[in-house]
């Protein structure tokens with residue numbers, strides 16, 4: 125029970141894309157945090173999906189509550205954080221998982237539309253600013269707290285589309301800034317960079333959008349991973365998050381952690 129009695133908010137705790145083949149990062153993280161003793165506010169714009177996560181947590185003997193909020197709306201995110209404080213009195217862990225690319229009509233810089241770029245910035249980056257903005261005062265009062273942001277290896281490696289790449293890079297800078305500006309309050313902030321993961325959003329969305337069989341997309345992604353030529357899973361991200369959220373990581377802040385099967389050290 126590495127998160128015994130901790131209160132965690134996970135934003136993007138549902139699973140936007142249905143799949144029986146894989147689990148998403150947000151849901152896996154919610155399940156792992158709850159299994160380790162945390163009480164979880166499972167926030168998602170898709171309430172039914174967040175509720176499914178809560179049901180899975182309850183079936184495993186954990187405690188969670190689903191909450192509907194869209195990260196593009198500051199007041200909805202503030203309300204989610206207020207709801208957590210109202211129910212459990214504090215926020216120990218804020219885990220920001222929401223991120224879109226293909227689903228947001230992302231494109232190369234010469235093709236991107238204003239609408240698509242603004243939408244991706246609003247979902248991937250501005251949403252995290254909102255949740256941090258409204259959680260930091262709570263954590264400062266507590267003189268403790270952990271913020272975990274989900275970026276992507278796309279921030280560091282070659283990636284075709286500009287919206288995802290630039291927002292995921294900005295999340296790293298934002299996390300570093302939060303870490304240094306809040307260190308004296310006992311707040312830690314770290315960012316995880318997943319590599320190629322076998323999640324429904326990454327694999328099934330591409331299969332559906334491009335009309336390509338799931339197996340083909342999965343095989344192409346597997347082939348790019350140095351470690352065992354196999355994508356990671358959402359559990360790999362969840363376990364990295366568990367460590368960073370736990371007191372075992374009490375001296376770790378401002379870190380950008382790749383969870384990528386070695387992709388970040390392959391050059392050329």
Ligand SMILES: NC(=O)c1ccc[n+]([C@@H]2O[C@H](COP(=O)([O-])OP(=O)(O)OC[C@H]3O[C@@H](n4cnc5c(N)ncnc54)[C@H](O)[C@@H]3O)[C@@H](O)[C@H]2O)c1
Pocket residue numbers: 135136137138139140141147148149150151167168169170173193194195196221222223224247274275276277278317318319320321322323324325326358
């Ligand atoms: N899967 C990968 O290969 C991979 C690689 C690198 C980074 N990531 C990052 O991991 C994170 C999770 O990805 P995933 O593929 O596991 O997805 P996921 O299954 O965790 O689903 C994300 C959730 O976010 C919710 N969401 C989307 N837009 C929202 C909004 N505006 N407001 C509130 N909720 C919203 C969806 O409903 C969904 O439940 C993302 O930030 C993604 O960029 C994933």
